[in-house]
Amino acid sequence: MTDETAGTGAGAAPAPSPGGADGAAPPGRPLAGVRVADLSRVLAGPYATMLLADLGADVVKIEHPGRGDDTRAWGPPWAGGEASYFLAVNRNKRSLAVDLKDPDGLAAVQDICAAADVVVQNFRPGVADRLGLGYASVRARNPAVVYCSISGFGPEHDPPGRPGFDLIVQAESGFMAATGSPDGPPTKAGVAITDVLTGLNAAVAVLGALVRARADGRGEHVSVSLVNSALSGLANVTQQALVTGAEPERVGNTHGSIVPYQAFPTADSEIVVAAGNDSLFQRLCAVLRRPDLADDPRYATNPLRVAHRAELVAEISAALRARPAAEWVRDLLDAGVPVGRVRGVLDAVRTAQAAGDDVLLAAHHPAAGPLELVRAGFRLDSAPAAGRRAPAAPPPLLGEHSARVLAEAGLAPERVAALIARGAVHQAAPPPRPGPAPRPGPPAG
DSSP states (O other): OOOOOOOOOOOOOOOOBTTBGGGSOOSSSTTTTOEEEEEOOSSHHHHHHHHHHHTTOEEEEEEOTTTOSGGGGOOSSEETTEEHHHHHTOTTEEEEEEOTTSHHHHHHHHHHHHHOSEEEEOOOTTHHHHTTOSHHHHHHHOTTOEEEEEESSOTTOSSTTOOOOHHHHHHHHTTTTTSSOTTSOOOOOSSOHHHHHHHHHHHHHHHHHHHHHHHHOOOEEEEEEHHHHHHHHTTHHHHHHHHHSSOOOOOTTSOSSOSSEEEEEOSSSEEEEEOOSHHHHHHHHHHHTOHHHHHOGGGSSHHHHHHTHHHHHHHHHHHHTTSOHHHHHHHHHHTTOOEEEOOOHHHHHHHHHHTTOOOEEEEEETTTEEEEEEOOSOOOTTOGGGOTTOOOOOOOOTTTTHHHHHHHTTOOHHHHHHHHHTTSEEOOOOOOOOOOOOOOOOOOO
């Protein structure tokens, strides 16, 4: 949800950030020149608009002037007073901190939305319309606008406007029921997965609508909900339920339809093995030095291996316990068998970076200093300015770009100054000019 209440603040025009002009992403990317008015907060909407910003869009994050996005206060942990949660999903954006209850501030935001190519919001139902920021109002001034509404349960849900935090939707959508050990309780995923899926769906739908808008000038109202994203994201699990007419059982770290496809203990730590077809199973047996398993008619095909899961898993587990994880990973990879170590998050990031994946972006935040940020999951080799070593613009300070954004919207300097003076707009103090952004940190030993 997004708020529309007031706050206070003061300051002056900001200095540019290192990632691109005035805090935006560097130019030369596919969405360069696309203007996005981001009225969303928390995770789903900000994740979607960060992806658009990574692709080059100029994203203006419109925030409450007193407290900003809720996630600015979702700490610890903190980096220079900034919550790591906020830092995770707000790079390459500019921040306008404005009170939407102030008539002049609201009018400025209405103008910004009318001039935008994309508007993203997750207000409670009725709030955007009441503020003159709903789809009908924005479309009346800009028929080509792509307008994205994000909600917990969708516009047709009864009762309307039901709050939809990720935890609630994981429970209501079946995600929790499908997650966890067979003999344990329903379990929440370790990340706000329905928010992330919703952000991805929103970004994909917006991009598709932009293509049409550029072709024929027709805009689109895109509606995305957490619950629909969750049900879609359950994919084969949802389809299994529809085909069988029964609730899927929790399978923990295994797979209901593939064996072996699960975590196994070794002599020192756990690994995961995915023998998704008969050829891979044969190779696994060769590495295990268990040709008898490969020749056993009970395990000749995947359906047979599923039928005899317990005894086969016991045999593989006993074999894998004989040696440490590093040796098994080496030998299985050499044989072309999909295998991985069960890593912690920090270990995973450092390992991927050391392997040359460049999963990290470097940024210099005016309050937090040097930052490492996890880049998006896609790479565009055709965008030179999005080179693999390019720095990112750091997540903005609250109101870091307010004066400049309002000037771009046509407000005279004296009007901007008056808004700041009466607390309707917050402008952060200009950040110090940073030194060169750091290279992503050293790999784990």
